[in-house]
Amino acid sequence: MKSRLLLPLLFLGLSRVVADPLTYDTNPLGEVDRPLILRTYVPDPGLDPAVFAHHGKASKSPKYSPKTGRDTKGEYGMMRVIPAAIAVNHGPALSYVWDTTECRLLYAWQGGFLDLYPYWGIEGSGGRRSFDYGARLVGNLFYLAKPMKTETPKFLGYDLSEMGVPTFRYRLGDQEYAETILPVDGLYSFQRTVNGKATTLKGELLSEHQGFERNLKIKSATAEAGEQVFGAYGCVACHSIDGSQGHGPSLQGLAGSTRPVEGGDPVKADAAYLRESILSPNAKTAKGFPPGYMPPYQLSAQEVDSLVLYIQSLSK
Ligand code: HEC
Numbered sequence: 001m002k003s004r005l006l007l008p009l010l011f012l013g014l015s016r017v018v019a020d021p022l023t024y025d026t027n028p029l030g031e032v033d034r035p036l037i038l039r040t041y042v043p044d045p046g047l048d049p050a051v052f053a054h055h056g057k058a059s060k061s062p063k064y065s066p067k068t069g070r071d072t073k074g075e076y077g078m079m080r081v082i083p084a085a086i087a088v089n090h091g092p093a094l095s096y097v098w099d100t101t102e103c104r105l106l107y108a109w110q111g112g113f114l115d116l117y118p119y120w121g122i123e124g125s126g127g128r129r130s131f132d133y134g135a136r137l138v139g140n141l142f143y144l145a146k147p148m149k150t151e152t153p154k155f156l157g158y159d160l161s162e163m164g165v166p167t168f169r170y171r172l173g174d175q176e177y178a179e180t181i182l183p184v185d186g187l188y189s190f191q192r193t194v195n196g197k198a199t200t201l202k203g204e205l206l207s208e209h210q211g212f213e214r215n216l217k218i219k220s221a222t223a224e225a226g227e228q229v230f231g232a233y234g235c236v237a238c239h240s241i242d243g244s245q246g247h248g249p250s251l252q253g254l255a256g257s258t259r260p261v262e263g264g265d266p267v268k269a270d271a272a273y274l275r276e277s278i279l280s281p282n283a284k285t286a287k288g289f290p291p292g293y294m295p296p297y298q299l300s301a302q303e304v305d306s307l308v309l310y311i312q313s314l315s316k
Contacts, residue, residue: 026117027138027211027234029247030089032183034163037088038114041081041134042097045107045207050147055101058083081134082106086158088166089113092238092247092293094183094190095139103153103170105181106145108190108203111281112138112295115211115234138211138234139295142188142203187292208296218302226310229303238294241314248294249286255315260287274308 030036060075082099085106089095096108114135151173158166159178167180180193189202214232218225230236238248259269262285267273276283281294299307 025237027113027115027237028089029091029113029237032091032093033165035088035090035165036113037086037164037166038135039086040114040116041083042085042087042114043134043136044080044082045137045141045144045209047106047144048147051102051106051145053102053147053150054153086166086168087114087135088181090183092139093290094181095137096143096181096190098166098168098179098181100155100168101153102145102150103155103168103172103177104145104150105143105179105192107141108143108181109137109139109141109209110188110292111140112209112211112234114138117212117214136211137209140188140208140292141206143190143201144206185290187290210295210297216303218300218306221302221305221309223306223309223313225302226306226308226313229299229307230310233297233299235307248289251311252314255312257315261285262287262289262291271308271312274311275304278304278307 028036028038060077062071063074063076064071082097084101085097085099087095087097092111094108094110095113097106098104099106115138116135118133154171156169156171156176158168160166165180165182167178169176169178171177178195182191182193184191184200186202188204189200191198191200193199211233214229216225216228216232218229230239238246240246240250241252243250243252254269255274257269258266259273260266264284267284273284277286277294278297278299281296282291285291
């Protein structure tokens with residue numbers, strides 16, 4: 001009986017893993033009108049502790065031996081993550097974290113989503129980083145919740161629209177609320193609708209995030225190494241190399257071309273332009289794309305040089 005039940009379950013698990021390419025994607029992205037919703041540990045990017053008024057206090061747990069299943073000496077340290085939040089991504093236009101304990105929006109950012117790299121297992125070994133596998137932010141943080149006094153919140157659940165847009169439902173005292181958050185055009189803004197009343201909020205750049213370092217150990221800059229960096233940091237999520245349209249411009253044929261940019265004369269896409277586009281994406285904005293949609297990257301000199309060589313190799 002036991003094995004008969006287990007087998008189809010195993011198969012189900014396996015077929016989902018194989019069929020769903022997102023499973024292996026360490027930097028997944030949704031679409032502007034069809035968001036991606038993830039329930040995972042998210043980081044605290046510097047919220048006032050008073051925002052977490054209704055969160056319980058976690059306590060350390062004793063170490064145990066996986067072999068014997070018994071407690072051993074010592075305690076596990078605590079991960080500095082927010083446990084019961086929902087992370088939503090509308091592509092580079094908007095990401096936000098909504099907390100089911102406080103029943104409110106905690107923070108919002110633009111130009112990327114979450115880096116889940118050590119969570120899915122470090123390449124090759126598959127091992128997780130001890131106590132540091134909570135997802136990290138990618139992009140520009142522009143909104144942080146401030147403390148406010150509320151009655152005890154009660155999360156009722158969330159509904160999904162046909163396109164998968166969540167509406168969070170909760171109760172404060174006797175009053176029920178329904179809250180929907182959507183991207184709007186414009187830098188560092190979003191729209192929040194509570195019980196049918198919409199307001200547009202505009203934040204400002206608070207901090208920049210690029211996820212986990214990959215430590216690729218590149219010895220000398222080459223186009224091949226650049227291809228590796230391109231995959232490792234999730235550039236592929238936004239840039240195609242075959243001319244097809246994505247969240248960002250395709251990089252095929254870019255190097256050496258004359259590039260129209262927003263609000264200025266066209267520029268020559270030489271090595272200096274490529275370098276600047278990677279390190280300060282908002283310095284110039286490629287025509288037809290909004291500013292703030294590309295995460296900032298602080299990469300090693302070897303990694304940047306390799307990326308430039310790789311992008312140049314796409315024009316040959
Ligand atoms: C979340 C989406 C996103 C990710 C991830 C991303 N980019 Fe971009 N990138 C964009 C967008 C949007 C633009 C166009 C707007 C601009 O110029 O800032 C852009 C512009 C560029 C340009 C200039 C393109 C042109 O046609 O002029 C280069 C080069 C570039 N990115 C390289 C990279 C590299 C290398 C990485 C990874 C290390 C990367 N990008 C990651 C969204 C992204």
